[in-house]
Amino acid sequence: MEHKNLNLTLKIWRQKNSKEAGNFVSYKVSDISADMSFLEMIDVLNEHLINAGDEPVAFDHDCREGICGMCSMYINGRAHGPWQGTTTCQLHMRAFNDGETITIEPWRAKGFPVIKDLTVDRTAFDRIIASGGFVSVNTGNAKDANNIPVPKDDADKAFAAAACIGCGACVAACKNASAMLFVSAKVSQLALLPQGQIERETRVLNMVSQMDAEGFGSCTNTGACEAECPKEISIENIARLNREYFMANLKKKDYL
């Protein structure tokens, strides 16, 4: 493959902390290898900033293998940038052209307040999971894997939903900053499996209630979340969430 180096202008959102107002600052970076990942390109910028005695750009990252869900940048108007099914760390600079200006913003949502620069507080997702995104299992010896039969189709759908890494791109891309793709993936992966049946109703009731309390918007089925999700989680899960929530409300013992 042909190798090329890029000279770019970066328009990056800088914000000291959650209290102060932020603004865009433009930086020039030169000789960026097209084989670099997007985060490596930011690393290069930060090294220059540190050498010049400036504050480096704060951003979230961890595994840099596309599986942890930490990286979160809104690049040129898209969550995780222009590539489909890709996290920011797996986005490579060959996606961009020499001389291009790239605008980089943090996720924007009431439920995801900015902590610093491109870093946002995603503990709202943790609180949603804590409200019901689990199965209670008694301790003891692990059961044989095939003791509990699971239909293949259900297992596949649960597995596809479980691929969600909780990065928040769905919220970032949604015009309503709705967290329904995330919540629906987490509800689905457990509702589809036998182990998730015991807490099936309380789980969906509590998770939706927590989701609403965190200030996320509601779904208007534009499908933007599905299109931008790095794990390509289907909005079929949102339909399942709606069903689960409706049925749980009907079955709830104190429903009136």
Added chain:
Amino acid sequence: MNKFLLSSIGKKTVMAVTGLFLISFLIVHCGINALIFYNDGGETFVAAAHFMGTNPIIRTMEVVLFVGLVLHIYQALLITMENNKARPVKYAVNAASSNSKWYSRSMGLLGTLILMFLILHLKFWFYSRFTNSHNEHHTLYNDMQEEFQHLWVVVLYIFAMISLAYHLVHGFYSAFQTIGLNNNKYTPLIRNAGIAFSIIVPLTFAAMPIAIYMGWI
């Protein structure tokens, strides 16, 4: 049940159910009005309109329809306001068209256009119903004939039907998704039926003022 209706999913469900109800109304309204295409001087159409205007069940449904419409609009305003609050700081650059269709993001705008048309539409037909005492010499069909002689009225109707078509393309499928119907078996059918419905119904409606203006009927 109160908690359900006040939740984000509950509000969407109300939108979906009232939306589907309004879709069912469109079928009836479009079907009856299409009777003018019999081209029998409006005889069949006037008979059907007379039935609709006098049958007690239909008259009751008229009230239900009005309530459904108001609920659909009220919920839309409520959801839109809440959703706006969910993103207090907007993006400087947002490439929304790369991940979703413009009409799916513009349901509020399309709905407002339809509502503005509806106010004019209802004003005229209420006026027609309550002031022009219809008799065998002057029927609702005659009112239609007179109204659609004005070019601006015809253009307004066509424009409104384009808005309705795009509103339906997203709304039809969206209602089923919200009430939880999305699977490999039925979703392609719902998608296609929704597109067909969004073309056929507004097109039939738009054909009425056009046909009358052109003097075809």
